[in-house]
Amino acid sequence: MRFSDPITPSATERAEATEIVRCTNFFLYRTTAKTVPGRDIAQGLARAFGLCRLDSNPMADDEGLSQVTVRTGEAKRYIPYTDRPIQWHTDGYYNAPDRQIRGFLLHCEQDAAEGGESRIMDHEIAYILLRERDPALVAALFHPEAMTVPANEIDGAELRSVRPGPVFSVDPASGALHMRYTARTRSIVWRDDPDVRAAAQALERLLDDPASPYVVRHRLEPGEGVVCNNVLHGRGAFRDDAARKRLVWRARSYDRIAFT
Numbered sequence: 001m002r003f004s005d006p007i008t009p010s011a012t013e014r015a016e017a018t019e020i021v022r023c024t025n026f027f028l029y030r031t032t033a034k035t036v037p038g039r040d041i042a043q044g045l046a047r048a049f050g051l052c053r054l055d056s057n058p059m060a061d062d063e064g065l066s067q068v069t070v071r072t073g074e075a076k077r078y079i080p081y082t083d084r085p086i087q088w089h090t091d092g093y094y095n096a097p098d099r100q101i102r103g104f105l106l107h108c109e110q111d112a113a114e115g116g117e118s119r120i121m122d123h124e125i126a127y128i129l130l131r132e133r134d135p136a137l138v139a140a141l142f143h144p145e146a147m148t149v150p151a152n153e154i155d156g157a158e159l160r161s162v163r164p165g166p167v168f169s170v171d172p173a174s175g176a177l178h179m180r181y182t183a184r185t186r187s188i189v190w191r192d193d194p195d196v197r198a199a200a201q202a203l204e205r206l207l208d209d210p211a212s213p214y215v216v217r218h219r220l221e222p223g224e225g226v227v228c229n230n231v232l233h234g235r236g237a238f239r240d241d242a243a244r245k246r247l248v249w250r251a252r253s254y255d256r257i258a259f260t
């Protein structure tokens with residue numbers, strides 16, 4: 001998508017973008033206004049597409065927008081704020097049930113000197129592919145304790161309690177499929193059940209299939225971004241230099257993209 005006004009898309013542009021979302025759960029966009037700050041674009045587009053209730057986190061500013069960039073200090077504990085690769089996941093898989101992330105926006109203000117490719121797969125496609133292989137696999141991932149994220153503790157202080165939950169669920173408000181997933185193997189406990197283990201392995205294989213026609217790979221350039229219903233995604237490693245330090249604005253929302 002290209003938006004004539006990077007902050008306030010026209011009704012026609014919004015309708016066109018949401019038509020894409022109906023099919024794929026995400027769209028990529030490009031803006032060309034060099035003078036508009038990236039934060040304003042991220043905030044404007046998030047609101048324009050109905051991502052209004054933003055999830056605050058310690059790395060976000062007062063209005064819930066985060067600068068995803070290589071940081072120092074405490075933030076370095078979290079992979080998004082490093083230059084390391086991020087494995088397949090959906091956002092907020094560690095969040096409490098009442099703070100599930102249903103949509104997010106990423107807006108690239110500055111790309112890295114090298115690397116940082118994004119990869120995206122519609123989570124509904126992942127669901128369909130698994131179900132076609134064996135309905136028992138998706139059934140196993142609907143189990144309310146299919147995937148558990150252990151508590152987050154620093155020096156004995158608990159920052160987040162243990163989070164058991166399903167991988168797949170149906171969002172009660174919209175009736176849409178919701179996915180909670182990470183391909184991380186450390187700090188994740190899969191339910192001790194053969195179907196759950198088989199499903200997790202099958203999911204990993206289909207996401208890592210280099211020939212998959214369903215994986216979109218795109219390196220976000222300055223002015224580009226993605227808006228989605230919390231689809232599966234990951235990021236390649238990158239390298240900054242003095243002139244090109246990667247900066248991506250992120251808005252995570254409890255809302256799904258609103259249709260016009």
Ligand SMILES: [Fe+2]
Nearest residue numbers: 089090091233
């Ligand atoms: Fe993410």
